[in-house]
Amino acid sequence: MKILYVPLASIRLAASLLIFFVIPFSGHSQNVNRGAQVFELHCANCHNFKDDGIGPQLGGLKGIVDKQYLLDFINNPKALIDANVARAQDKYKKFKSYMPSFSHLDTKDLQDVIAFILEKPSPKSLGKKEKIGLENPIKAGIQYSGETIYLKKILKFPFTYTPQVNARINKMTFHPITKERIISDLQGKIYLLDDKDRLTEFLDISQHFPNFTNKPGFATGLGSFAFHPLFAQNKLFYTTHTEPEINGPSDFTYGDSLRVKLQWIITEWTLDDPIAKVLKGRAREVMRVNVIDQVHGMQEISFNPYAKLGDPDFGLLYIGLGDGGALEQRRGFIPNNSEHAWGKVLRIDPLGRNSQNGKYGIPASNPYVGRKGLDEVFAQGFRNPNRISWLKDGRIIVSNIGQRHIESLYLLKAGKNYGWPLREGTFAIDSTLSTNTVFPLPKNDVRFGYTYPIAQFDHDEGNAIMGGFEYTGKAIPSLRGKYIFGEIVRGRVFYIPISEIKEGTQTRIRELKLQMDGLPVTLKDLVKANKVDLRFGQDAQGEIYIITKADGNLYQIVPSK
Template sequence: MATNRFFFRQNPQRIILQKQLHIPLAILLGLFLTGSRELALAQAPKKDYLTDAAALAKGKQLFLQNCSACHNFSQRGIGPNLGTVTANVSSQWLKTFVRNAPDVIARGDKRAKQLFDEYKQAMPSFQHLANADLDAILAYVHSQHKEPKADVGNEKLGPPLSNPVPSGVAASGLAINLEEVMTAPATAQKIPLARINKMQVMPGQSNRVFLQDMRGTLYEMIGKTLRVYMSIPAERPNFINEPGHATGLGSYAFHPDFLQNGLLYTTHTEKTNSAPADFAYADSIRVGLQWVLTEWKQTDPAAPTFSGKGRELLRVNMVTNIHGVQEITFNPLARPGTPDYGMLYIGVGDGGSTENKAYFLCKDPNRVWGKVLRIDPKGSNSKNGHYGIPADNPYAQSTDPATLKEVFCRGFRNPNRIAWTPDGTMLISDIGQTQSEELNVGMAGADYGWPEREGTFVINHRGLMDRVYALPANDSESHYTYPAVQYDHDEGNAISAGFVYIGSEAPALRGKYIFGDIVNGRVYCVESNQLKAGKQATMQELSIRVGGQPTTFQKLTNHAKTDLRFGVGLNGEFYLYTKTDGKIYKLAGCSPE
């Protein structure tokens, strides 16, 4: 999650300045791009910044490590582009703000307060940053000064849409009653305190439930405690989970026959050039990190902790550390002997390629980025011989040697979650850029439009990507498949995919697909029988009660970004949890407001 881009989205609620304010250095720099004309300072002279080759080289390295996932110098991506930042503020103000942004805000600095009011977040103090490092970063940023980029091609698209989805989300009239179950172990001293992400019940005749922390730990939930089952850092020394933004232990999936074969699958991130990649690109494009899919063989499937060996199935280079391989899963409804049984689905994001001038990586149908793959992990007819290509994949029978036969469907920015409804409908959530969030019906061979579409709108990846346009009159010729659910950033900033409720605690919710927004923590629902490709289902909002009292996840976490996630445990028990504070809640009922 992606992903700190959320700090740049407008939130309809005004968030009071908290004692702890969190934004990475990269996002801080982007904040200086905005502000009223009367607050703009004189253009900084070149002599304010180092210009020697050694400082620029060091600054570039530090920028790539800390900033490039969110920013570049020509395009707004996760955060604003930095092309004019050193021309908009003085070097002294910039350094002072970097050193201690909370203090500058608290002292009432007009620019600082304006930026906080606009973005609802600020970064923590960076007083620990060495002067030489800060000078090098700012020197490199200044060396990349560019005039604002024109919206190339917009004359053909018409005016941008100021409110892509004008209809708001109506109240459902229902309140979900939540019971706090536990707090996950803190794996950091800064927010998010616990990067708890995906919950899964071990398949087969099992009563075991698992939950992973993206910093590298897979837990088993036992009552109201979490016990360590597996540590990826202990198994893979090249494992990295910094600087966050969805890096780390991305996802995991037990083979449907795990109790018999002991096979478990994970995705995780490693340093650049840790090993040769199966999916790479031209050397002229940077590699931010690598995503690795591993098959693990548990020696004793009934054991309380993992003990065994792993083998690498595939490795993917990524332009940045965002939009990676954050989902792997098996179809839980597939039965032995059916074509989908044991086939592993893999959601591969665009890696930030689109907003970093490499949109062709995900647009090309024969490249891995921006796709959902489907493989047979027990097969061997792939190019690297480590896994199989299912014969019923949509492109498996192609005779073109360039065809990427692993592809199941394509056209995604960040296919963050994959799930199935009880009637067998496949659902793929896609976290959007700056305008639209979407939930799609997964269909073999379908193209969902990215980077030409965001939701049911045109996006101009050659120009400015912070706006969208109406579909053209001849749009049917594009043959894109559009979402079953979408909402714009009046309602939230990043979709947190969920599940169809099948539990017994809240009969009024049965048959509803329950999901929400990662950032503001609002909880939504739609009728699952309305989930049809291209026909947007009607969303409704569920209010929240904890201990019988109305509340919100922003209040519960005491933070603007809640990092809300959803999971299903034993017997259809429905869970909601927040990475920000590591709190885990169980849905204990539903009642009229």
Template sequence: MRLRTAVAALLVIGAVSGCGGSGSESERATAVVTSTAPSTLSGVPDLAAGQEIVRDVEVPWGLAFLPDGGALVAERDTGRILRVLPGRAPERVYEVPGVVARGEGGLLGLAVAPDFAESRYVYAYFTAAEDNRIVRFRLDGPPEVILDGIAKAGNHNGGRIAFGPDGMLYAGTGDAAQGNRSQDPASLNGKILRLTPDGAAAAGNPTPGSPVYSMGHRNVQGLAWDRAGRLFAAEFGQNTFDEINLIEPGRNYGWPLVEGMGGTDRGFTDPQVIWRPSEASPSGIAISGDTLYVAALRGERLWTVPLRDGVLGTPRSQLPDLGRLRTVAVARDGALWLTTSNTDGRGDVRAGDDRIIRFPAR
């Protein structure tokens, strides 16, 4: 295990945050939006005050907060789950059996049950020998499969899971490199799924008895809700446009027939924000107040997007010196946690990679 003792050393990010104004002219030109809603800056995470709290994590992917202020972090390729608490050495607390880590697959998303204090349940999305699946478990017991049969591939496995404000478990899946699955209502792939905590199709889904909440997705790896309970999702494009979508039940977001804007005349729902993949390749997203945070892999930066009344504004480029970014999440105390992904086989590995960095609320 390459994990070393956690450090709480202050990162030298002053120069990084100084680049976080409106971004370069080329960045502004390639971030295409449908509106310019203003943002509220009070109470937001301070991106100039980052602290590295863990280093040498092996491909961190999922991250879910515990009631004590710590977090569980999934290592994609090892199947291990670490408990991370600022100021303490990280602790390995679980290893998910049956993880098959190849290509983009492995141990992916994590979620903690809303009633964790009583149930003690943790949820994980991972790639197994035959499929992608979702399990739940207690940290002192074996996993229980609650949903399987999500097709897997070397890429486009999706993997983000999160509990919504309605107490249901949402999962973003990929098309597993076959775009036709995204338009097949009988397939679990290329969808956002809405499940009960036991893994059944949630009541009120668009099709009774089906877990499918929305369809027409290529590869969803980011899910976040605003203060009004609206769901936003990050979508990897192919060669033309990445997307941030406002997700509504029963909507079809067009893949593989549409990438980016221009699908409304055919009954599809357009995204609110699009980028060229070289500027983004968005994975995890999070919302704090009136700002949407987007972790960019190929784009190697954090995008901040103003959010007002369900409408996204003009993205701003932040933190360009950390490399590939996989997961961003807002803790209970308002701090923003960010994971790098430079050891995933596609990045330039730097001393200390991969890292988890915490930005306190101000």
């Protein structure tokens, strides 16, 4: 639960605003111990009582804000900002995003957590001389390119089973044999979509794993999926999902004394029939990873679509694993370590068996094989590498969701360090201060050996980046040579020219405007919510799709009429 405005890009909470109501405190005795439990479950991902995390620190509020203000804010933040309440306006301006409503929480839990928060004192000053960071690190804004893309609505996905949300559509690609579009919902379902736009439920992962957990707002659930390049022959299909706490021995741990909030699991499925409309077959666990918190988990798995049989990269599975919210828990040593799995892109051979758990292979070409570092690591220094995509020329682009300031794209290369948690984009973070503040790079920066983005923007432009695809279709020639991506919360659609991508420099980002049914639109107009939750998909012909996760709609980018 977020008591003040926090970046929705970081917390990944459903942005639907529920009906505002006021609950008086009279008639209830507050249970501070229960409030601490509620805080841990709903608030601690982004708040603490020492310094600003993803959201502001909450110590010392007693005597500054009253209980009713906090209750009103939790129930409906938008109502207070629309009413020009000074404190609400101030937090909105600072964090540049709405906080979602939490009025669906139990009345007693709300009162208990507020009582717990109001008991916490202001954080102690360390007596250090204040170091002033950059409030607007990238002054130049993203400009409209003069180009427009046209949308055609394909369908609205069916409701799924979590009470707070309708659907959590997250990823789209295509079936390697039938070429049908295949689309996943974080709530556990994968669908096939045929050329008549008819939807079939291919898999409901919750029916196979009794400990499957899905919490809207925390990027948990069915995270990603991928077909093996030899799927037509070996019938192998891969998924990732979350389970609560420890339900099995983990392959990667960070210390027995630290909590485990979730586990991410990679599963290999051997299908009975590779072209069946419904998945039937055997499941085998490949990897299980502990995470210290619910956020920034295993957002992506993917194979190189351009590698050919015999190429060194053929059949190797890339795994985007975030820092697991380690920085929010003040555990920066977890991702900032080449011998740990978190904050990395991993690469494995799922057909091999020379890993420590004997369930997958370690590619001999991985950069840390034979030297200090985790053998599975391909590259490090990411906060939340949410998408991995290949260009036709063989280069790999990773989108990385930032903390308070910078959203970035990187060229992924073996053994590189992209800086997190000591860098955010092309800016430095002082590890003795808050990770929410960035500074200019030091003069001796080259000696640290960090690799910097090929494109970046700050939170004046958007709150969270969403990776996309190089356009490889034929229907819209004007999009050829462009890498299409966007911004999750506000739903802006961008591109960078592939010919301008060069490591060591930042490519200028251009914005694409949208039209549908002959009229200019924005995705926020279509969704009618404060958070669009933008995703991209691509079909077998290379055409690009837009998904608005907030309302479960799928659109195709089509030629103008």
